[in-house]
Amino acid sequence: MKISVLGATGSIGLQTLDTVRSCLLGTNIVALSGYSNIKALASLVDEFKPEVVWVPDRDATTRLLELCEFSGEILTGEDGLISCATETNADIVVNALVGRAGLAPTLAAINAGKNIALANKETLVSAGELVMNIAREKGIRITPIDSEHSAIWQCLQGSSALPEKIILTASGGPFRGWGRERIAVASAQDALKHPNWDMGAKITIDSASLMNKGLELIEAMHLFAQPPEKIEILVHPQSIIHSMVQFCDGSVMAQMGLPDMRLPILYALSSPERVATNFPRLDFLNCGALTFEPPNLENFPCLSLAIHAAKTGGTLPAVMNFINEWAVNQFLQNKISFYNISEIIDKAFDIYNVRTVTSLNDIREAESWAAEFLERG
Numbered sequence: 001m002k003i004s005v006l007g008a009t010g011s012i013g014l015q016t017l018d019t020v021r022s023c024l025l026g027t028n029i030v031a032l033s034g035y036s037n038i039k040a041l042a043s044l045v046d047e048f049k050p051e052v053v054w055v056p057d058r059d060a061t062t063r064l065l066e067l068c069e070f071s072g073e074i075l076t077g078e079d080g081l082i083s084c085a086t087e088t089n090a091d092i093v094v095n096a097l098v099g100r101a102g103l104a105p106t107l108a109a110i111n112a113g114k115n116i117a118l119a120n121k122e123t124l125v126s127a128g129e130l131v132m133n134i135a136r137e138k139g140i141r142i143t144p145i146d147s148e149h150s151a152i153w154q155c156l157q158g159s160s161a162l163p164e165k166i167i168l169t170a171s172g173g174p175f176r177g178w179g180r181e182r183i184a185v186a187s188a189q190d191a192l193k194h195p196n197w198d199m200g201a202k203i204t205i206d207s208a209s210l211m212n213k214g215l216e217l218i219e220a221m222h223l224f225a226q227p228p229e230k231i232e233i234l235v236h237p238q239s240i241i242h243s244m245v246q247f248c249d250g251s252v253m254a255q256m257g258l259p260d261m262r263l264p265i266l267y268a269l270s271s272p273e274r275v276a277t278n279f280p281r282l283d284f285l286n287c288g289a290l291t292f293e294p295p296n297l298e299n300f301p302c303l304s305l306a307i308h309a310a311k312t313g314g315t316l317p318a319v320m321n322f323i324n325e326w327a328v329n330q331f332l333q334n335k336i337s338f339y340n341i342s343e344i345i346d347k348a349f350d351i352y353n354v355r356t357v358t359s360l361n362d363i364r365e366a367e368s369w370a371a372e373f374l375e376r377g
């Protein structure tokens with residue numbers, strides 16, 4: 001198997017390479033991309049010897065060449081990232097980029113006939129229908145890396161029956177059980193302390209606001225062709241059940257395991273095969289009680305906004321995705337407060353005229369509107 005890893009230096013990228021190293025011997029890594037962490041990228045280049053590497057610009061190229069031995073092709077810029085996703089003989093492109101940067105390479109890779117192992121949920125949030133339609137036309141497999149979606153997908157294996165309901169589980173994030181006043185003054189440092197998962201900064205803040213679950217609702221709608229009304233969100237603080245599917249006879253399938261992203265990553269790369277691992281096993285006698293509760297929509301308005309965007313559809317999820325990414329960055333830099341994230345999205349929703357999506361251009365126009373909205377302040 002030949003794979004390209006976009007976003008190789010991030011949380012999912014590094015765990016993908018760790019999974020390849022320990023479980024998928026004989027896999028050839030043909031392309032790698034990094035962004036700010038050139039030192040980590042250099043060490044991956046030395047180890048995996050890809051044919052192609054992407055870095056953002058010339059300075060990063062110089063630094064990379066100072067840090068490692070590499071005689072292959074170095075690509076830069078937005079077009080270079082697209083070439084990195086398309087111009088190799090990779091069978092699978094792992095998209096572990098964060099945010100909007102993930103959409104264009106996903107679309108380009110699909111058009112180039114590459115299967116996609118998708119961590120970058122923002123791709124499906126902003127342009128899910130478009131991406132899934134093109135993938136279907138081209139006969140491309142998009143396998144989910146997101147743990148909930150991997151769980152749903154595993155529960156659906158071997159069943160021709162449509163789900164009656166998908167139950168998307170959520171840990172509840174670091175602010176679960178906190179009062180509104182305490183959340184209102186929470187800092188980025190508080191939000192970055194996720195109870196169960198060690199992830200990149202953006203998704204950790206999205207998990208604290210429950211926007212992540214909203215993004216996952218939209219991701220699930222597109223991956224499994226389900227309306228939002230059939231997807232229920234259930235808080236399960238232990239993150240042992242990664243999601244469930246209920247069928248028309250009342251039977252419920254759940255996929256369980258320790259919270260370890262290497263499991264969904266491995267399944268995205270190896271399915272329908274199961275590959276033996278020495279990862280730690282779930283110990284039912286010592287994992288404690290599994291508990292469930294409804295999401296608190298009052299304390300976490302981002303989830304209500306995302307449910308509204310999911311139900312409305314069209315260009316609204318792309319606008320929400322754009323503004324959320326900007327607002328999360330501002331929050332990480334302590335420039336706005338936690339609840340400002342939802343307030344800014346809410347304000348945009350009040351005045352935005354939703355359009356239908358027929359091409360990538362519609363998404364780009366929606367994002368331009370969002371950029372202007374944010375500039376106006």
Ligand code: NDP
Pocket residue numbers: 006007008009010011012013033034035036037038096097098099101119120121122145146147197198199200201202203261
């Ligand atoms: P990280 O921030 O850890 O990694 C992001 C990767 O993208 C890094 O390699 C980073 O490079 C690179 N990158 C950042 N900005 C750009 C840009 N503008 N252009 C090109 N490359 C860029 O994120 P995660 O690994 O946590 O998340 C990746 C995706 O996976 C997200 O969509 C997230 O929602 C999803 N996901 C993550 C999970 C997790 O456990 N982490 C779980 C489920 C889904 P560098 O580090 O060198 O700056």
Ligand code: MG
Pocket residue numbers: 146147148216
């Ligand atoms: Mg998830």
